[in-house]
Amino acid sequence: MASAAASAHIPSTPELCSAARPPLQMHSEHPERKRVLFVTSEFADLIKCGGLGDVSAALPRALSPQHDMRLLIPGYRQIVNSGRPIRIVGQVPGIAALPPCQIGRMDLADGLIVYVLLNHALYERDGSPYVDTHGRDWADNHIRFARLGLAAAEIAAGDAGIQWRPELVHANDWPAAMAPAYMAWRQVAAPSVLTIHNLAYQGLCDMRCASELAIPEAACGVDGLEFYGQLSFLKAGIAYARHVTTVSRRYAWEITTPEQGCGLDGLLRAKVLGNQLSGIANGIDESWHPESDPHLLQGFSVGDWAGKQANAEYVRRWLNLDADGPLFAVVSRLVHQKGIDLTLEVAEHIVARGGRIGVIGQGEPALEAAMADLGRRHRGRIGVHIGFNESDARRLYAGSDFLLMPSRFEPCGLSQMYAQRYASLPIARCTGGLADTIEDGVSGFLFDAPCAAAYRQAIDRALQVFEHPQLLEAMRCQAMRTPLYWRQSVQAYDRLFQRLLSPVSARRALC
Known part of the structure; x- marks a missing residue:
C-alpha cells in the first residue's frame, strides 16, 4: 500500500531548482540520431547493486x-545527495496510489x-533501491517502480x-517493465524495448494491487x-513491449524452455514466433584495461x-x-x-591440490556466514x-590465475569478461552468457552439470594447465x-532501434 507520505509535497532545495523551458525538441539535431529514453533502477555512476548498474x-x-540517449532513474537518497546539481524540468501528477513526482535533470x-524521478518519501530511504537495511523488500516496491514505469510513459x-520527447523507450528488468504497459494503455505511439537481465526476478505483487497501480x-x-x-511486472513488459531482448544469445534460447523460462516460456516462445525476441550480448566498459586501470597496483x-x-x-x-x-578468485554476489x-x-x-582462494562479495546471510566460516x-x-x-x-581479478563462476544460470555475466581481460581464466558452468563468452580449453574452462563432481573436474583441468x-x-x-x-558490441542495439523506428515497422505496429 502507498503511504500518505508518499504523495506529500516535495520541497525545493538550492540543488533542485526550476529551469527555464526551451522550445519543445521534436526532432534530433542530426536526423539519423533518434531520441531514446533508457529507463533503469540502477546506474553505476551513482548507485549500483549488480550488473544492471554497470550496463546502465x-x-x-x-x-x-x-x-540522443537519456536516462530515467528514481531519485534515491544516494543520487539526490551525490553533490551533482539537479534542476527541476518537469512534473507528473498522481493517479490512484501512484503519487505525484517532480522530474529533475x-x-x-x-x-x-539523467532524468531523476523525485519524491522524497517514495525513494529517499536508507538501504538499497530494493531492500531496507535489514535486507527486506520494501513493502511498497510495487508503488515505487510502477511510478517509474508510468513516468517513462508520461x-x-x-x-x-519536459522539453524533450523520446522516439523510443528502452526499459530494463522488472523495475522498469511497467513502462511498455503504461505506454500501450495510454496509446503512446513510440515503440518500446524491454531488456531482461534476469528472468528470475519478476516483480510480483498481489492481484489486489491492480487498482492502486491504475491497471485497466x-x-x-x-x-x-x-x-x-x-501480478507480474516483468510479464507486463514482455507482453506489451514492441521487442524483448536478453543479454546473451544462449540465454534468449534458454528462457523459452520450461527449465529456465520461470513460467513465462510460453509467452516468450510467442515472442520468438513474432520475431520479437533476440539476444544481444553485453560488453564491458573502457575502464577495464589492464595497462591503464588506476585501481591496479x-x-x-x-x-x-x-x-x-x-x-x-x-x-x-x-x-x-x-x-x-x-x-582462485570469487568476485560475486553470494547467492x-x-x-x-x-x-x-x-x-x-x-586447497588440497595446493590452491589458494580469495573471496570478495556479499549477499544471502547464510552464504555469507558459510563463506566466512570457511575462511576461518x-x-x-x-x-x-x-x-x-x-x-x-x-x-583480485588482476592478481588471480582463475575465476570461480559456477552459476546455476547466468543471463550474460560480466565477471568472466572482467577476469578474461585481466588474464584470469574463468572456470564456469556452460550456461547463458558464460557459454557464449568462454571457449572451453581456449579462454577458460566450462562444465555442464550444476554439481560438485563436474565442477571439480573442470578445476583439475585448470590445475593441469597451470x-x-x-x-x-x-x-x-x-x-x-x-x-x-x-563500443564494439552496440551495433545490434543500433540496428534494432533503427528497425523499430522505421516507417515500415511503425505501420505494422498499427495493424
Missing part, C-alpha cells in the same frame, strides 16, 4: 554517438543527461512538461499481467606479467593468504544463483572479505583478447 552506465554512453561531465507521451481491468487476465494469481600487458604478480602479492597480503600456489554452495563444496579440494577454518589458504570494494575487486607455463600463457593471451568493449 555503459550502454547509453556507447550508443550516444548514434542516438542532472547533466554529467561527459554530456550524458515522458514518452509528452505529458511530463481488461489487462489483469492471463493474457496480461496475471501470473499464477499474482601496477598495470600489465600480454607477455609482461610483472604487474599481474604485483596485484597477486597485494591480494595475498590483504587476505592473509600464503604466498605459494595458484590463486544461490551464483552456485556459491558449490564453491563451498569444492573449496577443500582446491582454512586460514592462510582461503581469505574472505564480506562486502565489496571496487579497487580490491579489480586487484603446471604447463607455455600453455597457461597461451590461454591467458587468448582470454585477454576475448571480451568486447561496449
